[in-house]
Amino acid sequence: MKKLVYVIYSIVFILALYYGYGRISNYINHANVISQIKEIGDDDFSIGNKDAKYHVSYFLDYSCDYCRQFNFTIKEFIKKYGDDVYITYYPLPWLGENSNNMAIGAVASAYEGRFFEANDKIFSSDKRFTDKDALELIKFFDIDPIKFYNYLEAEEKKQTILNNVKIAKSYKVEGIPTIVANGKPYALKELPNAEELMTIVKELYSN
Numbered sequence: 001m002k003k004l005v006y007v008i009y010s011i012v013f014i015l016a017l018y019y020g021y022g023r024i025s026n027y028i029n030h031a032n033v034i035s036q037i038k039e040i041g042d043d044d045f046s047i048g049n050k051d052a053k054y055h056v057s058y059f060l061d062y063s064c065d066y067c068r069q070f071n072f073t074i075k076e077f078i079k080k081y082g083d084d085v086y087i088t089y090y091p092l093p094w095l096g097e098n099s100n101n102m103a104i105g106a107v108a109s110a111y112e113g114r115f116f117e118a119n120d121k122i123f124s125s126d127k128r129f130t131d132k133d134a135l136e137l138i139k140f141f142d143i144d145p146i147k148f149y150n151y152l153e154a155e156e157k158k159q160t161i162l163n164n165v166k167i168a169k170s171y172k173v174e175g176i177p178t179i180v181a182n183g184k185p186y187a188l189k190e191l192p193n194a195e196e197l198m199t200i201v202k203e204l205y206s207n
Contacts (some may be wrong), residue, residue, distance in 0.1 A: 038111065040107075040110050040111055040158070040160070042088050044110040044113070045088055045089045045110060046087060046089070047078055047082075047086075047087055047116060048082050048085045048087050049082060049083050049085070049086055052083065052084050052085050053084060053205075054084055054085045054086070054181060054201050054205060055085075055086045055087075056086070056088070056180070056181045056201060057088050057090060057167075057171070057179065057180040058074065058088065058089050058090065058178075058179050059090045059171075059173050059176055059177065059178045059179070059180070060089065060091060060092065060177050061091070061093070061094050061095045061099050062102035062103060062106070062123070063098050063099040064095060064099075064176050064177065066177060066188075066191070067123070067176055068123045069191055070188060070191060071119070071120070071123040073191065073192060073194060073197060074087065074197075075120075077198065080194050080195075080198075081194070081198055090164040090168065091106050091107070091161065092161075092164055092165060092168060092176060094165075094176065097129075097130050097131060098129055098130070100161070101129040101133075101137055102129065103164075104137075104152070104161065105118060105122075105129075105137055105141040105143075106118045106119055106122065106141075107155060107160045107161060108141060108143055108148055108151040108152065108155075109141055109143065111147075111151045111154070112143065112147075118141055121140075125140075127140060171183070171185045172185055173185050173187075175187050179197075179200070179201070181200075182204050182205045182207075184204045186200055
């Protein structure tokens with residue numbers, strides 16, 4: 001992530017030269033600004049009924065075509081069983097630079113309360129981003145460049161994506177997409193529909 005932060009910092013510096021540093025200095029790299037950014041946690045990456053019987057962790061990668069297809073199933077699943085389930089998304093950077101950068105953009109969007117909007121936008125697009133594409137990445141997620149930079153600064157402490165990797169390893173997740181229910185991982189080697197997914201979740205809870 002540090003390489004991407006450097007590129008974004010360069011963009012912010014250019015904006016400072018263009019607009020005048022005095023106009024934006026209050027928004028860049030100051031502890032008081034970082035402290036004002038809202039804390040994010042599992043709830044910002046979760047959907048459904050928090051008090052539901054079935055809690056599901058969903059591990060995905062934004063470069064995974066199978067995860068792209070499964071996104072439609074998850075949306076139907078929530079639509080049909082939203083009162084009975086609570087799903088927390090864990091974006092992973094396992095499939096390379098684009099995966100990491102898309103996950104960074106999704107996490108940055110979570111700071112604005114727009115994670116699921118970003119998630120759907122990613123899976124509806126064929127765009128791919130390297131670390132050199134920072135400006136295009138910012139435009140794609142429709143986040144102010146200075147705010148994007150500050151979100152990444154906040155993430156230096158929060159480490160959401162790194163923690164997602166640690167959580168995945170703790171559950172022995174070996175591939176994506178994988179769901180975890182009742183502490184048990186289930187690799188989705190075949191694409192289930194909403195009803196079949198609910199059956200899988202109930203079986204994980206019953207065993």
